Amino acid sequence: MTTLLILTATAIGLLTLAAWWFRPIVQAVAADLAVTPAQRRPVPPGLADPDCGIGATLMAAAASGPGASGSGGGSAPAAPKKPKRKKPTGPDRRAFLRNSWLLSMGGVLGAFGAASLGFLWPRLGAGAFGANIDLGPEEDVLSSIAEGGGRFEFPSGRLYMVQYNAANDPDGQYEDITNGASVMAIYQQCVHLGCRVPWCESSRWFECPCHGSRYNRWGEYEFGPAPRGLDRFPVTLTDGNVFVDTSTIVTGPTQTGGVLGEPAAGPNCNG
Numbered sequence: 001m002t003t004l005l006i007l008t009a010t011a012i013g014l015l016t017l018a019a020w021w022f023r024p025i026v027q028a029v030a031a032d033l034a035v036t037p038a039q040r041r042p043v044p045p046g047l048a049d050p051d052c053g054i055g056a057t058l059m060a061a062a063a064s065g066p067g068a069s070g071s072g073g074g075s076a077p078a079a080p081k082k083p084k085r086k087k088p089t090g091p092d093r094r095a096f097l098r099n100s101w102l103l104s105m106g107g108v109l110g111a112f113g114a115a116s117l118g119f120l121w122p123r124l125g126a127g128a129f130g131a132n133i134d135l136g137p138e139e140d141v142l143s144s145i146a147e148g149g150g151r152f153e154f155p156s157g158r159l160y161m162v163q164y165n166a167a168n169d170p171d172g173q174y175e176d177i178t179n180g181a182s183v184m185a186i187y188q189q190c191v192h193l194g195c196r197v198p199w200c201e202s203s204r205w206f207e208c209p210c211h212g213s214r215y216n217r218w219g220e221y222e223f224g225p226a227p228r229g230l231d232r233f234p235v236t237l238t239d240g241n242v243f244v245d246t247s248t249i250v251t252g253p254t255q256t257g258g259v260l261g262e263p264a265a266g267p268n269c270n271g
Ligand code: FES
Pocket: 190, 191, 192, 193, 194, 195, 208, 209, 210, 211, 212, 213, 224, 225, 226
């Protein structure tokens, strides 16, 4: 939708620019069309003779000119008036071609720029990554986590929700990202090289298919080349509703800094 709006605005802008650019040509054509037959310039007398061709006219002009031999010194007949060349009122052909080329290039670059902007513009809809996402009542989120076997996936926010029990975190390591809520939000992006990390049903861990990193249910490091646990998003409770601020990424715990870990429930998916 944003892309469509930007492209429409660009098209309107280009059409306006083109209309302004070609205005002198349009005015010149209109001025030509406005001349009536009575206003047209009279044809020079020599050229008006139907029996006289261009060659004959030129010879007559040469014979009657001031330097002509055998003129006898008398008053020379008036030379036929040269037709005046009409001064062009619009841009000449070279300028027209140059302007057309510049206009075309401007149009192409403008359309490309608008399309790129539309593609890169952040889509901060209510539930999109980058926004403060309202996931609804906390009890509903907890139900969804239980139904999902230990996690609830929210793809448009690129996050997983897992249950958080403060009693299992006596040092309060995750207090500042849960803010009193019973849930925790985990970023789906692998901290090794950025692949999306899927949930493994059999182990109930998050296991990266790219290079084999594994994280437990709370996104803490368990195995593989990842330098730490998965990153998180801060959660807040407002009127009982869970909000996840996906504009703020909190670095995950170190490889040995996990406190909620539990062994795999079954075979690993990427093993
Ligand atoms: S990107 Fe996940 S292990 Fe490399």
